Amino acid sequence: MSVVATSSRFKDNAHRALGDGQLQKALGNVRHNFIDRRAQAAARLPEFDALRDQARDLRDHVLAHLDIYLDIYTQKVTAAGGHVHFARTSEEACRIITDLAKARGAKTVTKGKSMVSEEIGLNAALERNGIEAVETDLGEYIIQIRGEAPSHIIAPAVHLNQEDIEHDFRRLHTWLPKDRDLTAPESLLAEARATLRAKFLASDIGITGANFLVAETGTSVIVTNEGNGDLTQILPKVHVVVASIEKIAPTLEDVSGFMRVLARSATGQDMSVYTTFSTGPRRPGDVDGPEEYHVVLVDNGRSNMLGTDFQEMLRCIRCGACMNHCPVYHAVGGHAYGWVYPGPMGAVLTPSLIGVAEAGHLPNASTFCGRCESACPVRIPLPKLMRHWREREFERHLSPATVRSGLALWAFFAKRPKLYGLAARIGVKILALAGRSKGRFAWLPLAGGWTKYRDMPAPQGQTFQAMWKSRGGAVR
Amino acid sequence: MSEARDDILANIRRSLGVSADDASRRQIVATRIATAAKGLLPARGEGDIEKRIATFRAQAESVAATVARVAATADIPAEIAHFLRTNNLPATVRMGEDERLAALPWATTAIDITKGPSDGNDLSSVSHAEAGVAETGTLALVSGAHNPTNLNFLPDNHIVIIQAGTVVPTYEAVWEMVRARYGKGMMPRTVNFITGPSRSADIEQKMLLGAHGPRRLHIVIVG
Incomplete structure (x- = not known):
């Protein structure tokens, strides 16, 4: 190519x-x-x-x-x-x-x-x-x-x-x-x-x-x-x-x-x-009108997508609504996606056509807000398909070490709900204390990628679980 | 080449987990094509002929076409002369050999007529549409011996005549007319659906008229 x-x-x-x-x-x-x-x-x-x-x-x-x-x-x-x-x-x-x-x-x-x-x-x-x-x-x-x-x-x-x-x-x-x-x-x-x-x-x-x-x-x-x-x-x-x-x-x-x-x-x-x-x-x-008429039908990987998790992507009629409604596309434009098809449809289609090793990052360019799916004229479940790619990227050990160790750390706590609750309570308290003067952070350790472009709001001191409990919500 | 075709079709079947000799799948497809069932039709284009013409007109005008209506065929040349004059255009038009156009009383005006496809230097052309679609103000034109397709695109000003009785509610009604004339599964070389004059929004999303095709589309409804 x-x-x-x-x-x-x-x-x-x-x-x-x-x-x-x-x-x-x-x-x-x-x-x-x-x-x-x-x-x-x-x-x-x-x-x-x-x-x-x-x-x-x-x-x-x-x-x-x-x-x-x-x-x-x-x-x-x-x-x-x-x-x-x-x-x-x-x-x-x-x-x-x-x-x-x-x-x-x-x-x-x-x-x-x-x-x-x-x-x-x-x-x-x-x-x-x-x-x-x-x-x-x-x-x-x-x-x-x-x-x-x-x-x-x-x-x-x-x-x-x-x-x-x-x-x-x-x-x-x-x-x-x-x-x-x-x-x-x-x-x-x-x-x-x-x-x-x-x-x-x-x-x-x-x-x-x-x-x-x-x-x-x-x-x-x-x-x-x-x-x-x-x-x-x-x-x-x-x-x-x-x-x-x-x-x-x-x-x-x-x-x-x-x-x-x-x-x-x-x-x-x-x-x-x-x-x-x-x-x-x-x-x-x-x-x-023309004297000759030719049609060249291109497969280029599409017949392999049929019968897989990604068959729904082939519904696409190329209207562009998904990228028009995508906050990530709005922020970085189409060229950042690095190949022919940008936006959510590109994030799903590109790994199918040129391989997850080459384009496995693209499905991560999503906030999972779901606006692409809600605007799609043929209702392609784009967030679901991006999630499939993320799983494959992880399974094939293609995600970067920082992402993998972060996910491993989160999984450690997620499997231990009591410990998770304790760590969350401590974390939220510290952040609330540190951020109480302005209510937001312009800089946070380990979160420079976030705070470089926008502030991080400071939590108000209690975890969601604690507030849920105090309002009489059911606890499993 | 046929090797590529066989490979691709075989790969599609393998991926779908189906067999080439599954007659029931073929039957489903054959039925769909034979019946050509209509899907959901928007209500907006429906109504009696006057309502359809009103919708057609409003939709066409909303996309920057201009629309005039004349009572009889004999009034068409005068309306075209009026359009050319109003827009400061020379009284020359190019058109095909369509008998419906040839039969008009052009001599009642000073319009100079040339015939045949355009070489790209004509300012104005006249075509006869086969139908108008009310739901979006869309004209349907077909190619043929008497209707050069390039007259729909090369001149700066495109004037299209349409009989009031051919304003239909939906695109599907146009396909009924096409099938009645050309036969089931058959088409003329080109069917053009035209909705307003040419435009582009490729410069900062500003809508500009006359990108490569006509800057003006003038529709004359007869009857």
Whole structure:
């Protein structure tokens, strides 16, 4: 895989992110906009929660019959004149696509936004073969010219401020007048639009992802707001869809149900601007559209997740609501997670795809507040899945010595309730005495990691158990 | 390649603990696809035709589309001329060979018409939608010999004509129309669901119109 994972250095990444003023400013946008807009969209649709249940059940049905659906989907694509390619690994997927491009003498490839293409490292593979890959989603274009990975699965440049983008456009678009005014975001958008319009019209192959693959009709579905995915797939002679194997929806009716929860959960829109259903290449008599249509289905570890504790993760429809609602994501942003998928869904998916040794730290990046699960349109029990990973990390002795000895110490007391009660009473008394003047600590021995970023409240002198008892609560 | 396919399908079955010759699983899938049962349908798009049109209009306007309604087909060119004038646009439009568009009395206006797919230099285009979906103010357009898909995306201003009688409550109602025309399990090359003009919020989450597709979407309801 050509995306170098730094997930094993999550702690260092997070420290750096917390100290990055620019990043912290940009993350402020996530905290408010996404959450408020989703809540408003949900409130406008009385059936929203019932639709989430339906979406969950349908995803489970698809996963339980995935082999059969893939078979039927493949037959339908072929019948419509398209080609389906299966790829077991990232390397296989990249080779299929670069071979297709080379055989057609392609020099430029335009791309719609696709997370699985990030996962398989497609851009680097194309570049190694002398093919220019141009990202056309505005956010993806911005991070591509900065040489960065996306920091969010639907808002890839959410870690940047307007000044960052202006700086990069001035650095890269050197054919434009130096004294042009780029102070308004509209002027940045207009500049990207004009630059990319030329790329769209000159492109040899268009590569998009797929939000859904419809088994009933052999159709790939993309959902965008910009229209870049459509220009990517209708202008060049060849349209290549790259999608992971679990994207199947049985029927057009089923896709309709998913559409109702996807945009509302993602951006808080009732519906994204463009939802496009593509089936095969252009038909006899069609005046535009691609002459060839290929679908590359990527497994890359997913078939191994079925039947395990992590099967529920494959319900994911990539809306980003879990990261939008995550206090850890709000604090450190997406890059700290060190690979392609950030936030709670990334913390569960990444160890499944690249291994617990490499990404075992990520499931620890959680306060277990449960907001991710409560916002998930397909109700993935993300905290439970993160806990499964933590258990595995501990079992395989991958957790650091400090964590292991801390847990061992806690376990010693937890197994001896009387001793636990005594130690807690003493500890609480000492802390209450020491902190009585201010009611909080700006520094505590052994707790520098906590007090560096926030104060620790001082306890008021009694343990919960003691207060429970004094109020007549039942004691076991 | 088929080796990769066989490997992946075999691995899925192994992980799920199922066998390839389990006919009951195949039957469940075949039934689901054959019946294409509708799921839960939001009530918001329901109602008689006037209620549906009112919902469609309100939803489309809430996502920055503009909507006009004319009484008869013959009034369409004048409405389009009015839209172009109001927005200071030249009186030129590009459109496909769709007979419903060709039959309009364009000569009553000064609009200059060119036909065929766009080369990226057209300011305004006109398309005919097959349906409108009330629940979200969404237009449904299909590709074909007479409807270049790129006219929905390349020009800065997209004008879409829709017959009042084709405003349906839900997306599912569009699929009924598509199946009636193309057959069960069949689709035209492209079906475009369009809800408002193109936009992006990739710069500091500020919503800006006209990212790569049209900056303006003008819907003309007829009847």
